[in-house]
Amino acid sequence: MTEPGTSKWRWRIAGLILGIAAVWGVYVKARPADEVVLTIGEPYKQVRQQSRSTLPVLTGDNRINLHIQRPAVLRFSDPQYGFSTPAAKFLSLYADDSGKVVAVTLSPQLDTLPLDEAMAVFIGLQDQFRRGGWKPFRVNRNPPIEDTRDTRAQIRRCVAPTSYWQAGNTYQISLNIRCFRSDDRPNDERYLITLDLGLPVFGELPNDQE
Template sequence: MNLIHRAGWRRGILALAVASLLTLAAIEVLSDEPEIALLIGEPYKAMRQRSTASIDPAIPGHSWFNAPKSDARLRFADPQFGFVTPLARFFTVGFSRDQRIDGVRMSPQIEPLLLDDTLKVVLDLQEQWRNAGWVPIRAEEFPSFADTPQWRDRLREVKNVEKAYWRAGDKYQLMLVVSRFRDNKRPTEERYLITLGIHRSRGVQ
């Protein structure tokens, strides 16, 4: 092996090592994020045992909700229809009288987002859902979000609230909502709020 080939080989090994370290670091950062890992319909205590974010127990005999005690991401733990959200500050897990999870309502962000960042989150979620077998429903009235000039114009309308609906087989349904949000900390900026609601399927086609 001549010196040129040897130097190229060493550079390749070094680049591969650096890439591996960066990948491991990214995985470690992601795994360190507090998460609520759940299934709609499962016992509430199963969610608490599986999750790394702290959340209060359900109240026996009551239908109510709790919120994680810190920012947390959602890991929807269904083996077929699973997905993961970014960290959320607004995050509630509903439970029924028999202490089973009956729904989730959350905003997958920790602050109001700029439009580019909003679309990045929304489109990533939609891509996860498509890959996991979720399908859009009521799409003629509520089409899925897209990064187009027309969609950006719609979202920029101050009083506009845009929605999309998705369904996972006959098991789950979700509603995704995006709207303008007046951020008093940054009143001159266009900021947006994403809301995600998940529950058992109710047979809507």
């Protein structure tokens, strides 16, 4: 094959590769996020079957760190207290010795967020809890978070305010927001939300107080 012919084939191959990459990029962006569907107490095997996710197979070595490999929404499917979160890059389940899911920890975001965006996610989750019948507790020391100037000042000081929510005597949630500064961007204001969901650990609290 002559040199001009070889060059032409190289350009065609390069163009084909670029075209495939472009199509794949569009597909990834358009593809809906994965979804983890569960209630606390369900068998982990059942959770994997009813979810569209990268949750791993349960083994004796990974039951306390069953984490996703690709971003996913959490849909808590309890018929009374259900809610859903934005897509999470970090989401990990915990199973007991019998293989039942007893806790979930996630950060409902794909990256650390500016404060405006983080507060919108945080307040949106609290609103879902209220609508679903969750009740705040430990409110004397940790009332539900409100988007106020004082609250934002606390968050910027890295106080990490936390709200606590209870669904009857069945489930409890802690939800916090904290500052996150990386060594390569020390002056950037970025924030991380963490949601912990599981069985009650504080016991029944009279009048939602502690």
